[in-house]
Amino acid sequence: MKSASKFSRRNFLHYGLAGAGAMALAPTLSALAACSPAPDKKMGIALVGLGGYSNGQLAPALQQTNNCYLAGIVTGTPDKATKWAQQYNIPQKNIYNYQNFDQIVDNKDIDIIYIVLPVALHKEYTIRAAQAGKHVICEKPMALNARDCEDMIAACKKANRMLSIGYRLHFEPHNMEVMRLGQKQVFGKVTQLENANGFVYGGNPNAWRLKKALSGGGALMDMGIYAIQGARYTLGQEPIAVMARQEKTKPDLFKEVDETIYWELEFPGGFKSQGKSSYNNNWSYLKAKTEKGSFELEPAYGYGGIQGKTPNGVMPFPQINQQAAQMDDFARCVLTSKPTRVPGEEGLKDMKVVDAIYRSLVSGKQERIV
Secondary structure: OOOOOOOOHHHHHHHOHHHHHHHHHOOOHHHHHHHOOOOOOOEEEEEEOOOHHHHHHHHHHOOOOOOEEEEEEEOOOHHHHHHHHHHHOOOHHHEEOOOOHHHHHHOOOOOEEEEOOOHHHHHHHHHHHHHOOOEEEEOOOOOOOHHHHHHHHHHHHHOOOOEEEOOHHHHOHHHHHHHHHHHOOEOEOEEEEEEEEEEEOOOOOOOHHHOHHHHOOOHHHHHHHHHHHHHHHHHOOOOOEEEEEEEOOOOOOOOOOOOEEEEEEEOOOOOEEEEEEEOEEEEEEEEEEEOOEEEEEOOOOOOOOOOEEEOOEEOOOOOOOHHHHHHHHHHHHHHHOOOOOOEHHHHHHHHHHHHHHHHHHHHOOOEEOO
16 A cells, blocks of 8 residues: 655645645544543444444454444354454443344443444334434445435434444545535636546355345445545535436346446536446546646545545645544544534435436436435
8 A cells, every 4th residue: 555654745845734724624533632632431332233344444443443442243143243252352241133132222331333234224223223222323325215314314313312424534634635625616616527436346246235125226325425425525515416327247247236327416506527336347536627727536435545636736644544533533423412524414415316316327317316
């Protein structure tokens, strides 16, 4: 991985106040720590679903957090429960399965439940977690459709519990800088915007991600959500319509879900951005042209190695543990009763776009985002 620290002092100075300005729009983990005292209590998080993301990213990240810790797990696999208990010193009383999940209501060690299940289960377990009196982080995409998102938001509000979506890039410095550059029009108005995210799928052909009933869709739901987000947070606007088309070069593998989708988002005032997602192309970029130059991220959306450029040079930001920053921020929000910057409403906005893209694929026409 190329180190982000390998930029010249001249580039750093030339970048000037623009680099520091990313912290003004949305503070990073270190900035958060600097602006307020550390909380007296650490929030206990229980991970629901111990698949690849929990195992490879979230659990390790929870070993680096300041405001929260791995307090419990929920799994349907006894062998995983045993392994995790030993590896992370999780007491037996904090280990649940899907049959006794609701008993978590009585566990004072667990404050936050992080839903890391197939998309079709996000709604059910978010609602059950809120009803059990726990705050919730739900992994992206938030749900199968916008209507389910609305039900999840309503359930958490009824239970007076906070709901956040696992949008780690809202805490990643390079993406935060893109938000600032675009929304503040640092180099003038954005005149062209392209986003793409995808990878060549080589996994299990029977995986849940390839089953529409469990995933809700393919690369658009899994990877395209980042490109949709990228357009929205670069401009700081909500799209009003979308036109989309798709292609499948591996129809036998992607029988039930989309492989590659291209879309054009229309924003208020007539501006249009281009986006694409794929399970058959290695894409990861955000490229913006403005009245006074260009800025870009490439790669843009990974867990690390993100790099950015502006008319002033290379973005001089460090690589951070995005998941640790995301979870620490939500724990701090819970502890201080402050709104999270990635609430359920943020996930709902993305799913409204996704729903419209799928409608456009069927109709062959531009669809309004409602």
